[in-house]
Amino acid sequence: MEIRVLRYFLMVAREENITKAAELLHITQPTLSRQLIQLETELETKLFERTSHNLHLTEDGMLLKRRAQELVQLADKTEREFKRREEQLSGSIAIGSGETNNVQVLADIIRKFQAEYPLVQYDLYTANADDIKERIDKGLLDIGLLMEPVDITKYSFIRLKRKEKWGILVSKDSELSEKSTVSPKDLINMPVFLAQRPILRNEIEGWLGEYYDQVRVMGTYNLINNAAVMAEKNVGAAFCFRLENRYDNLRFIPLSPPLETGAVIVWKKAQAVSRTMDRFIDYIKQYKDI
Secondary structure (H helix, E strand, O other), X not given: OOHHXXXXXXXXXXXXXXXXXXXXXXXXXXXXXXXXXXXXXXXXXXOEEEOOOOEXXXXXXXXXXXXXXXHHHHHHHHHHHHHHHHHOOOOEEEEEEOOOOOHXXXXXXXXXXXXXXXXXXXXXXXXXXXXXXXXXXXXXXXXEEEEOOOOOOOEEEEEOOOOEEEEEEEEOOOOOOOOOOEOHHHHOOOEEEEEOOHHHHHHHHHHHHHHHHHOEEEEEEOOHHHHHHHHHOOOOEEEEEOOOOOOOOEEEEEEOOOOEEOEEEEEEOOOOOOHHHHHHHHHHHHOOOO
């Protein structure tokens, strides 16, 4: 017995009319009649009592109806399970991110994606934008959360709305710690640490303007944690974004005039990707306005 034929049988049993059942099944009446005759021959029993206008189940027909309903339900359930299994994405997505509050946006996207696809795992890598781009180019990362300014001509991207505010981290013992904002003039002869990326250093140099040569650049950093220790020990103030996490014995002082920068989520253009990655990219695009 084929499941298809059992579906035909159940439709006729329900409608008690071959013509109407054939219309609902989108097959011809002769085809349906032939399938029922073949089913009765296969089972060596009579399934219907035929009248001029209707069909009624025999006792064996009633038994087959119960069994057919069970078999069709089981077949449908099995088909649904395999379809869900096919839709259950798995594997991992490698994500690179700088130290930015915008990682909260990325976390919200991942949380929603995880709720729908719980088998997917995420490999997180923290670095500056240049390092992340290099790893994306080598295929070591799938997605990057980069801080602007950054050259993204080689990538597909979504620009996030949230802006990061620049400031300096100083020890609470610093002479600047009581200020609500800090200006370029306030930093004359002050030792400072700048971001290692040349494009970000240019941003700070532009903000310092004519005072740049009067600031003591102690060195550079690629990630803020170690630079924060230098600031805490009064080795030098660290230019950085305002981060949500708090550092003991440190104060973040915003720059005046303000300096802000944006963030972008990037991935390689026109690259063959896994089904999981392809679905994740589609998911990111749904949240382009956040």
